[in-house]
Each structure stands twice: as C-alpha cells, then as structure tokens.
Amino acid sequence: MNKHPITLLTAAGLALTAVLPTADAAISLDRTRAVYVSDAKSISLNIVNENKELPFLAQSWLENEQHQKITSPLVVLPPLQRVEPSERSVVRITKTPEADRLPQDRESVFYFNLREIPPKSTKTNVMQLALQTQIKLFYRPKAIVAPKGQVWQEKLVFRKSGGAVTVDNPTPFYITLTGMTRQTQKQGGGAIGGFQPLMLKPKSSESLKLHDTGMNSFVITYINDYGGHPELRFACNGNVCTAVPEKK
Numbered sequence: 001m002n003k004h005p006i007t008l009l010t011a012a013g014l015a016l017t018a019v020l021p022t023a024d025a026a027i028s029l030d031r032t033r034a035v036y037v038s039d040a041k042s043i044s045l046n047i048v049n050e051n052k053e054l055p056f057l058a059q060s061w062l063e064n065e066q067h068q069k070i071t072s073p074l075v076v077l078p079p080l081q082r083v084e085p086s087e088r089s090v091v092r093i094t095k096t097p098e099a100d101r102l103p104q105d106r107e108s109v110f111y112f113n114l115r116e117i118p119p120k121s122t123k124t125n126v127m128q129l130a131l132q133t134q135i136k137l138f139y140r141p142k143a144i145v146a147p148k149g150q151v152w153q154e155k156l157v158f159r160k161s162g163g164a165v166t167v168d169n170p171t172p173f174y175i176t177l178t179g180m181t182r183q184t185q186k187q188g189g190g191a192i193g194g195f196q197p198l199m200l201k202p203k204s205s206e207s208l209k210l211h212d213t214g215m216n217s218f219v220i221t222y223i224n225d226y227g228g229h230p231e232l233r234f235a236c237n238g239n240v241c242t243a244v245p246e247k248k
Helices: 097-101
Strands: 002-011 014-018 027-029 033-037 042-049 056-063 074-077 080-083 088-095 108-117 126-140 157-161 164-169 175-181 198-200 204-208 217-222 231-237 240-243
Touching (some): 027 108, 027 126, 033 042, 033 088, 042 056, 042 080, 056 074, 157 231, 198 204
Antiparallel strands (some): 002 014, 002 126, 027 042, 056 108, 108 126, 157 164, 157 240, 164 204, 175 198, 175 217, 217 231, 231 240
8 A cells, every 4th residue: 555645734824745755544445455356336445534623625536547537447436535634434445337448357456545635725925734545456358367365476487597586477367476585484584685575466477676686485475465575485496486275
C-alpha cells in the first residue's frame, strides 16, 4: 500500500502542493490490497475517519495498469462521501458490462485510490496535511480461482545463466516479491545483494540483477491475498531453482 502525503498551504489565496516524508492519515483503509473475483456483484472496502473531532471527505477512484483514471470495467461507489469523526463507512467496487472483455485466463490489475479532503480551515496561514492511499486491486476470473490454501507462488522457477538470474511465473496470477534472502528471517535472513522488489505479471519472466548468483538455495518473501508476507524456500538443481513446499 502506498501513501502519498499532500500538503496544502494556504496564505493570502495562495495554494501550494508538496510531498512530505511522513504523515498520519485521517481516513484509513482496512486492507493493503483487494481481490475481486469475477462472479461477485461487488466487493466492499471499509474506511474509517481516525480523527475524533473533524469530519473529512473521502474521495475514491480507480486507475488502470497505466495509472489512468477509469470508470469501467470497474467503478467505485460513492466516488465522494463525508465521514464523520470516529465513524466508519464503506466503499463499493462493482463491475460494468465491459468487465466481460477482460482476459478470462489470467488476472488483471487495477489501482484503488483513496484521498482524504480535510475541512476548510477558518484560519489564515494554516498548513493542512492530507494523505492519498493507493492499493492494488486484482480482478480474478472465476475460471482461474485456485483451491483454498493453494500456494501458487510455489510454481515460480528461477533459472541461472551466465551470471544472471531469471524468474518465470507460469501462473495466471500476479505475484509480488518483496525480499530474497539466504535463509528465513528466523534463521537470520541475510539479504541477497542487488534484489529489488517486483511484481511479476501472469505468465511472464523477469531478469533479476543479483550481486551473487552462486547460491544453491534461497528464500523469497511474497505478498499473499491478505497482505501478509510469507516466506518460501527454493533449492537449486544445477541452474534451475524450484520451491521446497513446507510440510503440512
């Protein structure tokens, strides 16, 4: 989940927008990612106004993979609402008929945006802070929904060739990798230099620029549907590295 602080500085009618390193959101979201299974009429996201004194407006919209605002094949309702102090509310995402034109053999990714709009200050020379939150929204066709408990990240394959490493994602799902270490975190971790977090598209391959490609085993950290960060061990047989599923 990305949070973008926005500063509104008002003085003698002058408005300035800037980005600050940190800020606390008044309007918060109940998750860091969302999954819309295609046979659902809609999905609901819960929001809350953490401010105990002031009402805030909550503005919501969707963007496509190119970060362009859209109103189909998915739409947000309501796009703008007032949330009273310490109160909760709901944002619903529903599909339009155009959703039937989305690929049915793989996921599609969108971005849900939530921007808080503070009440107008009655004072001059006042700096107002606001946050814009963005999370990934995955549209998942019913035909590819995996059985409950299945870890499709285990199907990833890493291939070493000439000092380079390529990761293959044969699945119909987006897979986000956030870490690559020599051991699990409980065993001490040990980050592999050069690794950068990435999101693998369905049925795609990506090259990793690692400083060390001689490892015989390693551990990846990925993000699951619930925003958790499980670890998954891989073992190499020659130049091909595959997952070692945990015993259940």
